[in-house]
Amino acid sequence: MLGKTAGGLYWMFRNLERAENTARLIEAGFRIALTRSQDQATGWKSVATTAGAAGSFSQKYQGFESADVINYLLRDPDNASSVLSVVKSARDNARLVRTALTTEVWSAVNDNWMTMKDLLAEPVVETELPKVLDIIRQQSALVRGALHGTMLRNDIYDFARLGTFIERADNTARIIDVKYYTLLPSTSFVGSSLDNVQWETILRSVSAHRAFRWLDEDDMTATSVARFLILDRRLPRSLIFSLEQTCSNLEHLCAEYGERHSCQDHASQMVQGLKNRDIASIFEEGLHEFITGFIRDNNALGQMIEQDYKFYG
Amino acid sequence: MRDAADTVRAPYASYRTWFDQQDAERLRAKHEEAEAFFRRTGITFNVYGEDAAQERLIPFDLVPRIISGREWKKLSRGIEQRVTAINAFLHDIYNRQEILRSGRMPRELIANNEAFLPQMIGMSPPGNVYTHIVGTDIVRTGEDDFFVLEDNARTPSGVSYMLENRETMLQMFPELFAKIKVQPVSDYPKNLRRSLAACAPPSCVGKPRVAVLTPGIYNSAYFEHSFLADQMGAQLVEGHDLRVVDGFLKMRTTRGYERIDVLYRRVDDEYLDPLSFNPDSMLGVPGIMDVYRAGNITIANAPGTGVADDKAIYSYMPELVEFYTGEKAILKNVDTWRCSEPDSLAYVLDNLADLVVKEVHGSGGYGMLVGPAASKKELEDFAVKLRVRPGNYIAQPTLSLSTVPIFVDQGLAPRHVDLRPFALVSPKGIDITPGGLTRVALKEGSLVVNSSQGGGTKDTWVLED
Numbered sequence: 001m002l003g004k005t006a007g008g009l010y011w012m013f014r015n016l017e018r019a020e021n022t023a024r025l026i027e028a029g030f031r032i033a034l035t036r037s038q039d040q041a042t043g044w045k046s047v048a049t050t051a052g053a054a055g056s057f058s059q060k061y062q063g064f065e066s067a068d069v070i071n072y073l074l075r076d077p078d079n080a081s082s083v084l085s086v087v088k089s090a091r092d093n094a095r096l097v098r099t100a101l102t103t104e105v106w107s108a109v110n111d112n113w114m115t116m117k118d119l120l121a122e123p124v125v126e127t128e129l130p131k132v133l134d135i136i137r138q139q140s141a142l143v144r145g146a147l148h149g150t151m152l153r154n155d156i157y158d159f160a161r162l163g164t165f166i167e168r169a170d171n172t173a174r175i176i177d178v179k180y181y182t183l184l185p186s187t188s189f190v191g192s193s194l195d196n197v198q199w200e201t202i203l204r205s206v207s208a209h210r211a212f213r214w215l216d217e218d219d220m221t222a223t224s225v226a227r228f229l230i231l232d233r234r235l236p237r238s239l240i241f242s243l244e245q246t247c248s249n250l251e252h253l254c255a256e257y258g259e260r261h262s263c264q265d266h267a268s269q270m271v272q273g274l275k276n277r278d279i280a281s282i283f284e285e286g287l288h289e290f291i292t293g294f295i296r297d298n299n300a301l302g303q304m305i306e307q308d309y310k311f312y313g
Numbered sequence: 314m315r316d317a318a319d320t321v322r323a324p325y326a327s328y329r330t331w332f333d334q335q336d337a338e339r340l341r342a343k344h345e346e347a348e349a350f351f352r353r354t355g356i357t358f359n360v361y362g363e364d365a366a367q368e369r370l371i372p373f374d375l376v377p378r379i380i381s382g383r384e385w386k387k388l389s390r391g392i393e394q395r396v397t398a399i400n401a402f403l404h405d406i407y408n409r410q411e412i413l414r415s416g417r418m419p420r421e422l423i424a425n426n427e428a429f430l431p432q433m434i435g436m437s438p439p440g441n442v443y444t445h446i447v448g449t450d451i452v453r454t455g456e457d458d459f460f461v462l463e464d465n466a467r468t469p470s471g472v473s474y475m476l477e478n479r480e481t482m483l484q485m486f487p488e489l490f491a492k493i494k495v496q497p498v499s500d501y502p503k504n505l506r507r508s509l510a511a512c513a514p515p516s517c518v519g520k521p522r523v524a525v526l527t528p529g530i531y532n533s534a535y536f537e538h539s540f541l542a543d544q545m546g547a548q549l550v551e552g553h554d555l556r557v558v559d560g561f562l563k564m565r566t567t568r569g570y571e572r573i574d575v576l577y578r579r580v581d582d583e584y585l586d587p588l589s590f591n592p593d594s595m596l597g598v599p600g601i602m603d604v605y606r607a608g609n610i611t612i613a614n615a616p617g618t619g620v621a622d623d624k625a626i627y628s629y630m631p632e633l634v635e636f637y638t639g640e641k642a643i644l645k646n647v648d649t650w651r652c653s654e655p656d657s658l659a660y661v662l663d664n665l666a667d668l669v670v671k672e673v674h675g676s677g678g679y680g681m682l683v684g685p686a687a688s689k690k691e692l693e694d695f696a697v698k699l700r701v702r703p704g705n706y707i708a709q710p711t712l713s714l715s716t717v718p719i720f721v722d723q724g725l726a727p728r729h730v731d732l733r734p735f736a737l738v739s740p741k742g743i744d745i746t747p748g749g750l751t752r753v754a755l756k757e758g759s760l761v762v763n764s765s766q767g768g769g770t771k772d773t774w775v776l777e778d
Contacts, residue, residue, distance in 0.1 A: 001566055001567050002548060002549075002550065002554050002564060002565065002566055002567075003554070003565045003566060003567055004550075004551070004553070004554050004565070006567045092530060095530045095535065095539070096530055098539040098543065098549075099539055099542045099543040099548075099549050103354070106354075107353055107354065110353060110354075111353065114352070114353075155567065159567075253567075257567070257568055259568065309567040310565050310566070310567060310569070313553045313554070313556075313565060
């Protein structure tokens with residue numbers, strides 16, 4: 001396969017994953033706004049920060065008005081990570097690698113883009129927001145369904161999945177990090193039992209609030225939620241789940257090509273490291289320090305993959 | 314569809330019977346369905362000069378253009394003859410130049426021709442094939458009168474529409490194909506691959522590796538490039554995927570650099586190699602011409618083939634066919650005045666309102682004047698251009714093009730059409746897919762069929778007689 005094609009597949013699925021996660025994040029923010037009467041701006045600020053967009057947002061707007069944040073994250077062309085921007089970019093990448101996609105995957109991505117173009121042509125009013133976010137997630141699910149249902153399990157599939165899981169690990173890590181600090185009144189609250197609504201918001205941002213209830217944990221504490229999002233191997237958006245998937249796709253590539261690279265070693269070291277951790281030792285190290293380190297390692301892994309498989313000339 | 318006596322022409326008889334039984338409402342719905350299908354599959358083209366991200370659909374008309382098997386036999390024989398002559402001409406002009414020595418063609422026509430590439434002098438491409446793919450533009454003016462408008466010998470486009478139009482018709486009206494026997498076109502990608510592989514350079518070992526070179530996703534014909542690569546099972550590459558390594562052309566894969574044997578390039582000569590041609594080109598591969606001259610890559614079509622489809626050379630085609638094949642040309646040429654010749658220029662200026670004037674190197678319907686449709690001001694402006702650079706133009710009479718029906722709100726209405734059949738050339742022979750791309754001028758009375766100028770397309774049927 002061409003290096004460029006591998007890169008196109010990888011970025012196509014990173015973009016699609018990002019669109020979906022941004023929609024989830026907005027939904028969580030919307031819920032805070034609905035359930036808490038005071039201090040809405042803080043909630044929307046934390047949403048923008050988690051999306052990695054607070055800096056560029058502040059250059060354009062005063063304060064953190066809900067309508068502005070929603071507009072910026074959903075459809076602002078100046079925001080390279082807005083849903084509309086990343087869906088467009090996913091579709092451009094899909095055109096680039098079209099010969100590597102089944103007709104169904106291509107149609108799903110193209111449909112996604114056409115739907116978003118219409119759906120997000122005008123600013124979204126709040127009453128329409130839940131419906132719009134639903135459609136964004138549905139479109140994303142359709143692409144994923146087409147991928148799982150029709151693509152050969154070969155290197156093409158592996159590069160697509162690598163994009164998905166590198167992005168997902170990054171997004172979940174950011175959610176844990178930013179939420180944790182912006183929601184807590186002060187660091188002395190770390191580890192204490194907190195307002196249920198706040199934790200539910202975090203869980204909702206990764207669509208894990210129901211799953212958490214199935215676990216039958218006694219309490220929604222910082223420790224139990226953090227353990228769930230970082231170390232639970234059953235949760236498809238946890239850090240360890242994403243990392244193990246990345247590792248397994250890299251091993252498939254290694255087997256198919258008969259060639260081992262530094263990215264495989266780096267990934268399996270990361271998995272081993274995480275398997276050996278428990279939540280107590282993570283809190284001991286400092287959750288923020290741990291997450292910062294994870295994001296850095298995950299980024300480094302992404303760059304190794306780009307180099308080892310010659311995405312760029 | 315109708316002849317002079319206003320009866321339905323024979324090839325259309327069965328179709329007309331079927332059409333008359335259809336419910337107009339259902340056909341309208343089918344028409345919308347086809348459009349949605351095209352948009353969904355991304356069969357679009359970009360129009361230069363508009364917003365770069367704008368992708369447009371080429372309008373599709375659901376009434377097929379129908380050609381009888383007998384008519385097609387004559388047409389395809391004529392195309393084969395012409396394509397043979399073009400390849401012989403190219404080999405001659407880059408080697409012994411017999412045609413110039415014989416005095417049948419003026420030397421200046423070659424010497425001053427921008428499409429003539431000195432880099433090609435004295436070299437023979439693998440299998441002596443220059444034009445691996447040719448798309449000959451043909452119009453019809455009467456029952457047996459076919460004229461060639463242009464021999465597109467560089468990188469003709471449109472074949473993906475030929476294939477997708479048929480696919481769409483098969484999906485929309487399967488019952489029609491059960492009733493009427495139409496020769497298939499779906500073998501084209503397979504034949505293209507086979508034909509290209511048969512032109513692989515002698516140094517190729519094993520199964521030839523074929524790649525399609527595209528300028529990228531913003532090119533107007535990108536859809537076609539990816540479509541053909543996909544259908545052929547070939548790699549779709551851009552210049553930055555390629556590099557010359559150890560005297561071979563190689564592409565950057567996830568497992569390192571791998572050799573390419575045949576490059577079906579869809580970038581113009583000028584951009585092919587910044588070391589040999591336009592030094593600013595980012596679309597090509599530095600050094601590819603050296604690999605080519607060393608016989609380690611086949612480039613399809615060969616660089617420098619443009620000299621054969623230049624509109625000034627066009628006027629010599631009947632002589633070229635006779636010179637190289639020893640036969641009279643089967644297909645007619647449109648009378649052509651070369652404005653470089655003073656007598657012709659004078660005639661053209663006197664009769665501008667009745668003529669079509671084209672740039673010698675132009676394509677896509679840009680920069681041309683359709684006299685009968687032009688305003689007084691446009692005619693005057695064009696006359697100035699003609700006087701300044703007469704050698705840049707040729708003029709032709711406006712032909713009374715045949716019409717075929719298209720589907721409109723009121724039922725059927727006649728519109729002017731042309732036809733571009735596609736010929737594949739390899740050392741094993743010339744293969745012409747029955748049919749081709751029919752382009753139709755959707756505006757009533759219009760003669761301009763180019764998609765960039767508001768033309769549409771329709772499926773083309775060659776009947777099994």
